[in-house]
Amino acid sequence: MAKNYETVMGLEVHVELKTNTKIFCNCSTAFGGKPNEHTCPVCLGLPGTIPVLNEKALDRAVTAGLATNCQITRVGRQDRKNYFYPDLAKGFQTSQGDGPICYGGYLDIETTEGKKRIRINRIHIEEDAGKLVHEEGLGSLVDNNRAGVPLVEIVSEADLRSAEEVLAYLHKLRAILTYTGVSDARMNEGSFRCDVNLSIRERGAESFGTRVEMKNLNSFRSIQRAIEFETARQIKVVEEGGELFQETRGFSQDSGRTYSMRTKEDAADYRLMPEPDLMPIVITEEKIRELRDSLPELPDARKDRYIEKYGLGNYDAEQLISSIELATFFEETVKAGADPKAAANLIMTDLFRLTGAEDFQVDMAPADFAKVIEYVDTGRINLGSARKVLEIMFENPDRSPEAIVVEEDLEQINDRALLSPVIDEVLARSVKAVREYQAGKEKALQAIIGQVMGKTRGKANPQLTIDLLKEKIG
Amino acid sequence: MMDARQRYLEYFDRLERDNENIKAYRTIAREEALKALEENESPFPVVFSDQISTRGIRTTANSRMLENYIPPFDATLVDKVKKAGGVMLGKTMAREFGVGETENAYGSCAAVAHGENILGFASDYDGSIHMGAREYGLFACTPSYGSVSRYGIIPVASSMDRVAILAKRFEQIPAALDMVAGRDERDGSTFSCDGDLSELEAPDLRDVTFALVDGLEGSEAAEDLFKKLGRPQDKLRLESLPYALPAHEILSSGEFATNMERYDGIGFGYRAGEYGNVEELYKKSRTEGLGREVQAKIIFGNFCLSEGKYEAYYVQAMKARTMVKEELEKRLETYEFLLAPADKRLAAALYLAGLPIISMPFGKTSLLIAGSAFNDKRLLAFGGEILSRLEREI
Ligand SMILES: [Zn+2]
Numbered sequence: 001m002a003k004n005y006e007t008v009m010g011l012e013v014h015v016e017l018k019t020n021t022k023i024f025c026n027c028s029t030a031f032g033g034k035p036n037e038h039t040c041p042v043c044l045g046l047p048g049t050i051p052v053l054n055e056k057a058l059d060r061a062v063t064a065g066l067a068t069n070c071q072i073t074r075v076g077r078q079d080r081k082n083y084f085y086p087d088l089a090k091g092f093q094t095s096q097g098d099g100p101i102c103y104g105g106y107l108d109i110e111t112t113e114g115k116k117r118i119r120i121n122r123i124h125i126e127e128d129a130g131k132l133v134h135e136e137g138l139g140s141l142v143d144n145n146r147a148g149v150p151l152v153e154i155v156s157e158a159d160l161r162s163a164e165e166v167l168a169y170l171h172k173l174r175a176i177l178t179y180t181g182v183s184d185a186r187m188n189e190g191s192f193r194c195d196v197n198l199s200i201r202e203r204g205a206e207s208f209g210t211r212v213e214m215k216n217l218n219s220f221r222s223i224q225r226a227i228e229f230e231t232a233r234q235i236k237v238v239e240e241g242g243e244l245f246q247e248t249r250g251f252s253q254d255s256g257r258t259y260s261m262r263t264k265e266d267a268a269d270y271r272l273m274p275e276p277d278l279m280p281i282v283i284t285e286e287k288i289r290e291l292r293d294s295l296p297e298l299p300d301a302r303k304d305r306y307i308e309k310y311g312l313g314n315y316d317a318e319q320l321i322s323s324i325e326l327a328t329f330f331e332e333t334v335k336a337g338a339d340p341k342a343a344a345n346l347i348m349t350d351l352f353r354l355t356g357a358e359d360f361q362v363d364m365a366p367a368d369f370a371k372v373i374e375y376v377d378t379g380r381i382n383l384g385s386a387r388k389v390l391e392i393m394f395e396n397p398d399r400s401p402e403a404i405v406v407e408e409d410l411e412q413i414n415d416r417a418l419l420s421p422v423i424d425e426v427l428a429r430s431v432k433a434v435r436e437y438q439a440g441k442e443k444a445l446q447a448i449i450g451q452v453m454g455k456t457r458g459k460a461n462p463q464l465t466i467d468l469l470k471e472k473i474g
Numbered sequence: 475m476m477d478a479r480q481r482y483l484e485y486f487d488r489l490e491r492d493n494e495n496i497k498a499y500r501t502i503a504r505e506e507a508l509k510a511l512e513e514n515e516s517p518f519p520v521v522f523s524d525q526i527s528t529r530g531i532r533t534t535a536n537s538r539m540l541e542n543y544i545p546p547f548d549a550t551l552v553d554k555v556k557k558a559g560g561v562m563l564g565k566t567m568a569r570e571f572g573v574g575e576t577e578n579a580y581g582s583c584a585a586v587a588h589g590e591n592i593l594g595f596a597s598d599y600d601g602s603i604h605m606g607a608r609e610y611g612l613f614a615c616t617p618s619y620g621s622v623s624r625y626g627i628i629p630v631a632s633s634m635d636r637v638a639i640l641a642k643r644f645e646q647i648p649a650a651l652d653m654v655a656g657r658d659e660r661d662g663s664t665f666s667c668d669g670d671l672s673e674l675e676a677p678d679l680r681d682v683t684f685a686l687v688d689g690l691e692g693s694e695a696a697e698d699l700f701k702k703l704g705r706p707q708d709k710l711r712l713e714s715l716p717y718a719l720p721a722h723e724i725l726s727s728g729e730f731a732t733n734m735e736r737y738d739g740i741g742f743g744y745r746a747g748e749y750g751n752v753e754e755l756y757k758k759s760r761t762e763g764l765g766r767e768v769q770a771k772i773i774f775g776n777f778c779l780s781e782g783k784y785e786a787y788y789v790q791a792m793k794a795r796t797m798v799k800e801e802l803e804k805r806l807e808t809y810e811f812l813l814a815p816a817d818k819r820l821a822a823a824l825y826l827a828g829l830p831i832i833s834m835p836f837g838k839t840s841l842l843i844a845g846s847a848f849n850d851k852r853l854l855a856f857g858g859e860i861l862s863r864l865e866r867e868i
Contacts, residue, residue: 044741046545047533047628047736048627049625050662052659082731082779086740086752090735142741271776272779273729273788276729277632
């Protein structure tokens with residue numbers, strides 16, 4: 001009989017800090033640009049150039065630590081991590097070894113299992129590398145626009161046990177980082193990247209299994225799939241009496257499988273050493289106080305407020321606070337007069353369908369959104385039409401709900417006298433369905449309602465339709 | 475009266491004849507110098523060692539690796555010297571990347587010695603420039619670590635690299651230091667020094683405490699000079715001195731190894747002609763582009779930094795460095811200045827500690843004086859006074 005396994009995971013999240021200039025020079029951090037447009041002698045690593053730490057980047061890193069309940073070091077150190085790679089101009093990455101900026105923090109997550117605290121081991125600053133571009137006929141080219149973009153690496157303890165927990169952790173972390181302005185944390189632009197360290201062990205075991213590091217996970221979906229695949233793979237290896245190796249594995253979106261990238265034997269010796277060109281990082285009490293005082297309301301506080309003030313459920317509130325754009329949109333909608341629960345529902349059903357819950361981005365005005373909720377509430381349109389209105393507003397945020405309802409002819413039919421003949425017509429053509437319904441098959445009624453909706457182009461008041469139907473055939 | 479242009483032209487003619495013998499220059503910058511001459515009201519001749527970046531002028535670090543490297547920027551100190559009226563005669567020879575084989579390790583000294591009032595700027599990581607200065611009968615000064623920007627100096631060991639000023643006459647040095655010292659936003663290790671160094675107040679030697687460092691190679695000759703000052707002869711030994719060279723060697727090699735990682739044949743520098751894959755490109759480019767001694771120092775540095783060796787070598791060396799530094803600082807609390815012969819071990823110790831040094835030639839020997847960090851101005855004033863006293867005596 002198969003044993004009962006649990007998955008043990010720790011995450012390394014690389015986050016691009018929101019600064020105008022790079023970590024060691026004055027080049028722009030703007031995303032995109034012509035290849036090597038944002039470079040200078042320093043980030044190109046020309047001989048004799050010297051890095052100088054961007055204080056803004058340091059502030060952002062300290063803020064990230066404060067927002068995740070970390071201790072902040074008073075004296076930090078930067079180290080050189082040496083390895084050869086064509087996208088690494090200096091032949092080393094400036095990072096932090098033993099003296100990270102922040103350490104010993106945590107954040108709380110909410111899953112279907114309830115609340116859980118995930119510990120954060122450390123947060124350290126480092127520089128991003130350049131990028132290799134493979135061009136037909138030209139070979140491989142190096143674009144150093146990303147070289148020297150400031151990053152923090154946020155390392156969690158191995159406290160995560162399921163893909164659901166991992167995603168909840170990532171969402172919470174991303175929320176915290178965007179709320180505090182530490183980062184834009186956009187996965188699609190690479191400003192929020194996650195490596196997963198995963199091992200399995202028998203449930204209840206004390207020791208850890210052999211750890212595999214998974215890289216190149218560029219969406220939440222990929223992370224989830226990779227975790228599921230890798231867990232199953234490891235269990236299978238163990239069950240079949242095989243041996244797991246400590247290795248780095250990639251994930252292929254096409255096949256949905258993880259594949260070995262390198263084993264421990266090929267791992268580079270990074271020869272970490274104190275970066276002699278950079279002075280020790282000194283962080284004063286005053287600086288910490290100043291940054292602590294300027295922290296905005298954090299996601300958890302906001303979530304509590306939604307629960308208390310608006311009477312939202314725990315899960316819904318957690319969803320709404322997952323990004324600052326989303327939470328702001330929700331609050332503006334409520335401020336415009338919408339019922340909080342109705343607003344939350346409509347956001348999480350229809351808006352999430354349009355924009356995706358992960359990268360919430362809508363251009364429509366919250367006040368217009370509130371109008372749609374009001375129309376539904378007053379019966380001017382039904383929920384089906386509300387969806388249509390929102391789809392149109394999503395594409396054309398300038399069109400007002402009023403205009404859309406009128407111009408697209410979406411007003412709900414609430415008039416018995418208008419609806420009754422339509423229903424009669426449908427019933428006359430649905431003899432079979434009527435018989436089935438009368439024989440006790442509830443489902444048949446849905447089919448009839450569907451036909452009524454079709455006939456009225458979705459405008460029929462659903463409740464009225466049901467009432468009338470029941471009167472006529474029930 | 476011969477005009478400046480004529481004098482420079484004649485000097486360049488002489489230089490081009492002599493360079494083969496004196497082996498001073500890697501690159502003679504005749505055209506650029508004549509142009510700079512026209513743009514300056516009070517020009518003066520200078521040379522930079524070939525490890526100091528000069529915009530538009532080949533800067534090879536005396537290596538095949540950078541044979542064709544033309545920096546797009548001036549080192550901060552070059553910029554400052556140019557703005558003060560410095561006319562660069564050329565780039566002088568030194569060891570390959572500061573550590574390797576060369577035709578002349580002291581090209582800067584040779585260049586300064588060849589002319590009459592040429593100022594020399596050379597980068598140095600171990601104090602050996604003071605041995606060169608002794609050989610060529612020159613005055614040399616390495617200001618405190620952090621008083622002159624390193625931006626644009628191709629590094630050997632970033633935590634030790636300093637620029638040394640070379641001159642035939644001592645009085646050229648304070649003005650030269652004045653020219654290049656100061657805080658540079660592009661080098662976080664620099665500090666601003668206040669006060670005009672060119673206006674030095676000669677101290678009364680009776681008010682200054684100083685001692686001779688004993689037990690070094692050449693201490694007797696230094697003691698003879700010391701005696702001429704007619705002072706009670708305070709002598710001291712530095713207990714940590716035996717650790718100075720090994721610590722210096724380990725730490726500088728570690729820093730050197732990582733500073734050299736950028737020369738991989740990808741971004742810039744020498745690239746091997748044929749290679750099968752990127753791994754081979756690295757290996758061939760570095761093997762062909764760098765000399766044996768440079769390679770040896772890189773290998774030794776990487777050994778000291780590698781897993782399992784780091785604690786045993788690098789960390790120990792860092793501890794030894796702290797020990798050396800603390801002893802020197804402690805001694806410099808008792809005595810304002812330490813006098814010594816130009817000794818390799820002491821020089822290494824002073825470079826580990828980043829303390830300011832001047833050295834003065836007296837015949838075949840030379841006297842080295844060190845002070846505490848950022849006491850450069852007093853050190854120069856004191857040096858000037860010692861010099862005038864000894865010149866009167868000799
Ligand atoms: Zn740059």
